Amino acid sequence: MTNGPRPALIDTDPGLDDVLALAFALQSSALEVHAITVVAGNVPLSVCTANALRVLEVFAADSPPPVYEGCAEPLSPRVCRAEHVHAADGIGGVSGAYPIRRLRPEDGHAVAATIELARRYHGNLVLIALGPLTNVAVALGRDPEAMQGIHELVVMGGSIDGTGNATPHAEFNFYSDPIAAREVVRSGLPVTLVGLNVTECALLPRARFDARVTAMTKGLRRQFLRDVAGPYFDFCKKEQGRDACALHDPLAVAAAVDPGVVRTKRIPCDVVVSQGITRGRLVAEREGGCSSAVPVRAATEVDGERFHDLFLNTVCGP
Numbered sequence: 001m002t003n004g005p006r007p008a009l010i011d012t013d014p015g016l017d018d019v020l021a022l023a024f025a026l027q028s029s030a031l032e033v034h035a036i037t038v039v040a041g042n043v044p045l046s047v048c049t050a051n052a053l054r055v056l057e058v059f060a061a062d063s064p065p066p067v068y069e070g071c072a073e074p075l076s077p078r079v080c081r082a083e084h085v086h087a088a089d090g091i092g093g094v095s096g097a098y099p100i101r102r103l104r105p106e107d108g109h110a111v112a113a114t115i116e117l118a119r120r121y122h123g124n125l126v127l128i129a130l131g132p133l134t135n136v137a138v139a140l141g142r143d144p145e146a147m148q149g150i151h152e153l154v155v156m157g158g159s160i161d162g163t164g165n166a167t168p169h170a171e172f173n174f175y176s177d178p179i180a181a182r183e184v185v186r187s188g189l190p191v192t193l194v195g196l197n198v199t200e201c202a203l204l205p206r207a208r209f210d211a212r213v214t215a216m217t218k219g220l221r222r223q224f225l226r227d228v229a230g231p232y233f234d235f236c237k238k239e240q241g242r243d244a245c246a247l248h249d250p251l252a253v254a255a256a257v258d259p260g261v262v263r264t265k266r267i268p269c270d271v272v273v274s275q276g277i278t279r280g281r282l283v284a285e286r287e288g289g290c291s292s293a294v295p296v297r298a299a300t301e302v303d304g305e306r307f308h309d310l311f312l313n314t315v316c317g318p
């Protein structure tokens, strides 16, 4: 008997790739998104919340999952943002074209909602973390027993080769809140780490995305995807000189939808929390040697074609 959709909770800091990942998860028949929790990251919390609501009004207007606001500041010192990538409104400057007409966030806090869902779907919940891990770490600290009931925690973060995009040594989500990232990596939860080492190996060509979106029949979704992805492709072209982009957050969703899109290995890992040049660096011990490192499942390879087919066919619809 085939299993039904996996109960899912998505923790996110919508930004451009988060928005694409949310659209992907909401459209996937393999997931039932029971809640979206928002964390400050790419842009301030209130801007992230507004963008989560915008995606729901375009992709889940009929039955939107609840949205809960979470932590506005990291556990670690110093706040880091990525407006240079995502623009001040978090979605490439197009927020004015997508006013929030009726949805509002819930009154409850994201951490309480996370704990409640972990209890309600004990042993079955997949938590997909797409931003700094502040909300997840606070929930772990507040109710570790409830959080141990999470079936899988898919994390977009770090890089097992120790490279970075926030600095040469650290990926943005781990750099933004290394204390939170270390708590999660050391938690013993069933973590699946989707890092830059795989997201940067599955670049989606702009031409392929544009062609697939053009073929969509749903006008509002087609325009939204064009408006959101355009600035992201533009950034990748300007900064990296390529007509393709790394879909960091969508790959984390894909790993929850179809685990076969990535190959994983259990690798002892830890996170640098000191405030020096290696702040937020993921230390992945291939050959052992780091006594504080805890084994986590880390993605080591990605099937780019399988990922792109799944992402485009799900987000753009049949």
Ligand code: RIB
Pocket (backbone or CB within 6 Å): 013, 015, 016, 017, 018, 041, 042, 082, 130, 131, 132, 156, 165, 171, 172, 173, 248, 249
């Ligand atoms: O390093 C990429 C990650 O940082 C993505 O989640 C992106 O949205 C930013 O949050």
Ligand code: CA
Pocket (backbone or CB within 6 Å): 012, 013, 014, 015, 017, 018, 041, 042, 130, 131, 249
């Ligand atoms: Ca993100």
